[in-house]
Amino acid sequence: MNKEKLILIGSGQHARVVMYNIKEQNRYDVVCMLDSDSRKIGEKVNDIEVVGTYEELEQYRRRYNTNKFFVAFGNMKYRREVYDKFISQGWEAVNIIHPQAVISPKARLGNGVLVECGCLITPNPIIGNNVVINTGSQVNHDNVIEDHVYIASGVVLSGNVRIEENTLLDDGVIVSLGKCIGSNSIVGAGAVVTHDIPKDVIAYGNPAKVIRKNK
Numbered sequence: 660m661n662k663e664k665l666i667l668i669g670s671g672q673h674a675r676v677v678m679y680n681i682k683e684q685n686r687y688d689v690v691c692m693l694d695s696d697s698r699k700i701g702e703k704v705n706d707i708e709v710v711g712t713y714e715e716l717e718q719y720r721r722r723y724n725t726n727k728f729f730v731a732f733g734n735m736k737y738r739r740e741v742y743d744k745f746i747s748q749g750w751e752a753v754n755i756i757h758p759q760a761v762i763s764p765k766a767r768l769g770n771g772v773l774v775e776c777g778c779l780i781t782p783n784p785i786i787g788n789n790v791v792i793n794t795g796s797q798v799n800h801d802n803v804i805e806d807h808v809y810i811a812s813g814v815v816l817s818g819n820v821r822i823e824e825n826t827l828l829d830d831g832v833i834v835s836l837g838k839c840i841g842s843n844s845i846v847g848a849g850a851v852v853t854h855d856i857p858k859d860v861i862a863y864g865n866p867a868k869v870i871r872k873n874k
Contacts, residue, residue, distance in 0.1 A: 664723055666728045668692075691710045727750070739807040772792070790810070795813050805826075817837075832852065849863070
């Protein structure tokens with residue numbers, strides 16, 4: 660099988676998780692890694708070398724003969740910025756889907772999406788670009804997950820839920836039927852969301868309550 664060449668962006672702990680899913684998917688061959696920290700140049704992760712930073716991206720496209728990339732770090736402050744930079748320069752974000760994830764054929768996925776082992780995505784959700792859905796999470800019917808959302812492990816989204824852009828749901832969060840979580844918000848681990856959460860806040864607890872603004 661001829662695998663497509665792929666460049667990973669980021670070389671930290673989340674990159675190792677991404678590389679595991681890439682290996683299991685068996686579709687892409689990671690040819691190198693880029694990192695914002697120039698001190699990491701020359702280091703290797705799973706025998707893949709960090710060859711440079713995010714500057715002068717065209718040189719990497721020519722050197723490795725690919726424009727396919729994947730954002731392999733979890734820092735919510737920068738995921739959107741880096742993703743948009745690559746897209747604006749004509750790069751193509753791929754989807755990494757673990758073969759033991761169950762995804763309805765009626766689900767709509769954007770680009771640059773990671774769906775890890777044990778995830779369940781039932782019919783008719785819309786999942787945007789640059790979204791992470793971590794191990795064992797559930798995205799149920801008619802959900803809308805906007806761009807640049809990070810869903811940690813064991814999260815359960817009931818039906819008709821909306822998660823607005825650039826939002827983080829930490830481990831084990833449960834969002835009940837029809838609720839909305841506003842953009843740029845963080846919902847802490849184990850929270851149970853029984854009412855809408857506004858944008859730009861941090862919330863946690865059972866039931867989830869707004870604790871403070873997310874600055």
